[in-house]
Amino acid sequence: MKADTVREMLPVIEDCMGDAPPYCHTACPMHTDVKGYVNLIAEGKYKEAIQTIRQKLFLPKSLGRVCAHPCEEHCKRNEVGNAMSIASLKRFAADNYDDEFDWDVTREPDRPEKIAVIGSGPAGAQAALDLRRQGYSVTVYEKHPVVGGMLYVGIPSYRLPREIINAEYSLLHRMGIKIKLATEVGKDIPFQEIVDTYDGVVIAIGAHKGFKLPVNGKDLPGAIQAVDFLREVSLTGTYKGFGKRITVIGGGNVALDSARTAVRLGAEKVHLVCLEKDIKEMFAHDWEVREALEEGVILHNSWGTEAIKGDDKVEQIILKKCIQVFDPKGRFNPAYDEGCQEIVETDMVIFAIGQGVDSDFATSVEVGRGGRFVVDEKTLQTNIRKVFACGDGTGISLMAVEAMAEGRIAAESLHRYLNLKDMRIQRDHERGYRTNLETSIPADDTNPERVNTRKLDIATRMRSFTEVDLGFSEEQAVEEASRCLQCECRLCVKECLMLQEFSPDCPKKYFKDALIAGEVDPVVPYSCNMCGTCTLVCPKDFKLQDAFMNMRKEMVMNNGGKSPMKGHKVIDMHQLLSFSRLFNTSRPARNGTNQPTAPTGGGK
Known part of the structure; x- marks a missing residue:
């Protein structure tokens, strides 16, 4: 492509918000497709909703109850009222439509390397699952007689029933992860023995x-x-x-x-x-x-x-x-x-x-204030090359979903380390981050009230550990999900039939693919009618028509001055005849171009 064409495309490729994820999505450290599953609930597609959730989270019921939901803090509805009740919607889908027979238990072929994970809280469990999916043999050491870490021993059962933790953690057993309960590293087994025995170690002991x-x-x-x-x-x-x-x-x-x-x-x-x-x-x-x-x-x-x-x-x-x-x-x-x-x-x-963190057992690992493990913030690697630390034990994460994200980061780092790959490249958005999306509340939005979940009556909850929050009914869930603004840009696509046909995702993707390919189907730029509607609705004022016009010009130039469109051949003939001596009122100029003949009028 010529420089003029590329020059018109680059601003769109660099700054178009058409593919920018919504605020809730990037605020979630696990990058759950919040907009996707909330919309599915609004449409009554509950099974599809939980399947979408489980693409990122193996603890949807637990997190639906105890997640600190940073997604809600960044919800656009906060600007005019109350945020979406995202965590409760996740819980509704999980409580009512999650089926363990649908859980993904696939993994890569078994590898020879053995991995030890110390701690079975959200961070350790996530790391263990991710590493097992890569084919590694994984053993989890848990000092308590139960799995779950702080989820189990730190959060009361009236907020998170124990049967839910046990049910969701059963995925680890189904994946073939070995779990050694009531086994305290540093007491029942020396830390150095684990370092010497295993090819990689992930420390995820929490802050107990x-x-x-x-x-x-x-x-x-x-x-x-x-x-x-x-x-x-x-x-x-x-x-x-x-x-x-x-x-x-x-x-x-x-x-x-x-x-x-x-x-x-x-x-x-x-x-x-x-x-x-x-x-x-x-x-x-x-x-x-x-x-x-x-x-x-x-x-x-x-x-x-x-x-x-x-x-x-x-x-x-x-x-x-x-x-x-x-x-x-x-x-x-x-x-x-x-x-x-x-x-x-x-x-x-x-x-x-x-x-703080009880890190005395790991005498060879560098620790800082409060006993927290000192790690590379990007890779979570400790001063021992094959030992990584994640979760509350690093002091970086402050909530369960952040700990899970760190578990995923640690697993990816260890996987790269064992395969001699660069541990630092392409890792900018592994936690929560800020989207470049810029949207406004629609002028016709009625700002519906947030729907509150049902609660156990006060007298009953004061005398038992029965769960207090009873969640949404189906009617409540659909009503709450329908409040979602479905934040996205794509205004140009919504207004333009041509973009809907040829670039339904967003023009950014089309131009990026075209630049990589170095060519485009002429049907696309020739389908643009140059109306400029895209520019009128675009928050960035991008002139897509200029890019498409430059594509046309380049195609004509590369085609000997003729249109590359087969259907334009009749137009070429029409132009040929129009400038012939038989059909026009022009005479050839000295340089060979067509020069119209016009009466000069009378006069001397």
Whole structure:
């Protein structure tokens, strides 16, 4: 193609938004086709919806309940109201139409290399699955007697029923992945033995190490860590030495999980103390705070901990008023009014102020703050070449779906490492990223209200671990899915019959393919009627007609001055006759071109 033609095509190839994924898609670290499955639900194609979801996620039921859904945070509907209830729609499709007999259990032929994955949480499980699909022999080491990591021992069953975790994790067994439960690396088997035995290692142990505030009384019996409390309740259904008056310190989701779990264990009073001044500033989901308040949790905003008092066990906690959480530079730097204090009578204090990584077992792997493994952020490789780390243990991921994305990244890196391939190229969009799509809310949009899922009644949920969120009914799911704006550009395609026929995806793809091929079917540029409608509707003002016209000119030039279209031969004959002495009123000019003859009029 000539330079003029390419010059007209390049801006479209580089900046056309026709193939730009929607905001929800790129915000999802696993790049789930949100728009696709939501639209399928709206159309009543539920089976197709769960099949679309499972192309990326092996935990659709679990994530439909506990995902922090960054997709919803980036939903276009946030600009005018409430985001789509994407996670609940995923759950609807999975709960009602997922069939284990439809699960993809295909894999590449078995390879000789053996891989060890330490930890069976979302990150470790995803890494194990991806590596097994590549044909590797994979063994998972899990120190707990159950699979799932924090999904099982950190999230209460009233949010995520255990039978759902077990059912979805059965895919690992069906894929031929070996899982060694109740096997703690560093205790039951040395870490170095694993490094020496296996061709590759993925560390995905999560962040199961709790912290306590450095205050007087923190070591009294009854002052415990939230991760230990939630784990014991998850595994046994109770907590040894549980009191009747409970105080939880912290304002995040773990704190709320601890407080609501205490309610279900029969606590008479549950206090939740946090530095943040209101619900909006708390790190926990606002819906979970509201549900905790409904269940009787007493919220103490803008309070910090001065000390814990008691003779041989916890008896009371002294609070002090917090007047600042972050300093003017945005750094976490609480300030207190030491003269304003409050005493709360309590039998147990649960610290839910953050978690670290128990990485002492991996003595040869470099670790940083909080025991987190130091990794190359792009490849997740540690200082030991064949050892990779992912999930909460790296400090990069903050939610389950991010941990799964890291598991996938670690698996891909290890696969490349074992096959002597470059681990860094073509890896820019493996996590969540920003799309280049730019759309507006349609002028005729009525901004329908977000549909809320059904909830278990308050009295029932306070006395049991029965699941609180009951999900959508079919009618609710279709109504909510119908709110989706189906964000995309492709305005030119929607307006142009020619593009619909020859470039239904978007002009960017057509021009890109044409540039690679170096030629085009003349039917396409000759089908453009040069109306300019594409330019009128294009947010980038691309003039597709100019590119198509340059294609025509180049084709005519390469065809001896004649149209390349077979149907244009009659036009060529018409032009030949039109300029002959028999049929026109022109006479040849001196240079051979046609020169029209016109009367000069009278005169001297």
